[in-house]
Amino acid sequence: MSIAHSPPHTYPALSYELFPPRTSRADEGLWRTIRALEDTRPDFVSVTYGASGSNRDTAIGLLMRLLDETTLKPLAHLTGVGNSRDYLMELVDELISRGVRGILALRGDRPQDLSLPAGDLHYASELVELIRQVERQLTAHLCAGKVAVGVAAYSTKHPESPSLEHDIEVLLAKQSAGADFAITQVFFAPDHYRRLLRTARRAGVEIPIIPGVVPFTSVRRLERLSELAGIEVDATLKDRLMNADDDSARRRIGVQATVDLAHAALDDGAPGLHIYTFNEHGAALDVLDRLELSRPPVPGLSQSA
Template sequence: MTAQAPMFADLAGDISVSFEFFPPKTEKMEEQLWQAITQLEPLSPSFVSVTYGAGGSTRERTHATVSRIVRETSLVPAAHLTCVAASKGEIDEIADQYWEAGVRSIVALRGDPQGTDARFAPHPDGYASAADLVAGLSARHAFDISVAAYPEVHPEATSASADLDNLKRKLDAGANRAITQFFFSPEAYFRFLDKALAAGISAPILPGIMPVTSFAAIRRMSANTEIPSWMEAMFEGLDDRPGPRALVAAVVAADLCRRLYEGGVRDFHFYTLNRAEQAYATCHLLGLRPKETAA
């Protein structure tokens, strides 16, 4: 009988990765964030993004986190910016502050509605859409801009084709790449790529990978993302067992990435939720090694 190589043994580590963090609200959360950044920095990500919510305090935390990344690390930070609850003047001022701080990368998003509102309503003096925001940022500074994409369709889109048209508008307005909402089916991603190419979209579309830190949270955040029945079964009974759950989650995420890799994907974006272990383990299984120990 021929011996079969382990499932990740043949991966060359010829991948690029990026990571998403969120700004901390407390001193303890700040410590956790910087532990994650310290652990993941040696993997030489192409960029790290920092999320952003409407409201002054959240914006300030995002700016403080991004500024510290610029000052204290070798990482390339990409600051999130949204259209929610801000005028064009306010957003332009924030963009100017980032540029002056040395930030050259932005993740431009429409943003989620505030409070219990079911649908997004633009600020009377603000940008009406992510495409408008991209155009405004591009006119102001030579930012490298990423935007969002939805392999399983944005929950508010009227149709899959309308959602794809919106993505094309964002890229045509000056965005350099798209990053997808998380998904658990490689087929959903590859079908989406085929449709994007057919629509004339040639910009890179990075798959967004979400290791499961809490399956209950994944259910809440999934919106239009399909959660396979095998995945429900695999995580059953693990929400109160963080150690085993983390081990299972890393293998599930790495297997998804391996199947994407087999389909030609070499660039992965990880939603870390400010925890390094699972993203690091997944990258390790894909053959990526810290730069200090690289041959």
């Protein structure tokens, strides 16, 4: 009797965000975090890129070390604002030629100083198109392969956007330009991701939308993220964190709140989770332990008892 082939079991995607270190001491701490996160076998780790390429050398250095010294697959952030088209094409060429196979295409924050150059690109969709243009020129080098291009999505209205509907139109433009997936900015309530996913699908967005979550263990960090995202932190959660008996209790409260938010997103159909680590692994690993997120088996190892 023949057995029909069943589709392979799918596992939620898992990824982390890291940022290039500014000091040698920070570098040591980052690499402790990298080794700890590597043990969880994530699908990729993203590496942030400073405004207008202000940390280009350290960002590329970290990307190369990840490729050369770890089993991790790096996703390189890239921002369009403040850069010329020629510079960006040169940088994308360099990233691909040096082995990077994932790029997160971001518009970037507009410079507050009007004397600074705004750059040739005005939208993230233009950067996606530019990456695809460079990729086509390197097709022979890639053996007809493909670079994975990600973009940002917003579970709540972008601070500069007139409406959530406008954000969805922008996401559709990124998809049309060649984006493969999206990662959301931080959000604080299950309804935020649920509404984004439902609205995006109805509008025709088909690419995976991965929720980005941050361990809710620091009130100061949450307030800063709330300011940047233009949304309010849940008042009840904030009060519980501020009134916790000690740091250990505060951490337990924050981790459980993050786990609840992640579970809700996965139940709503999220394809995985992207964890903003702030280069610290402790809380991220606590979240993973509580989530009990299933991971694919290690190739070559027997799964039998």
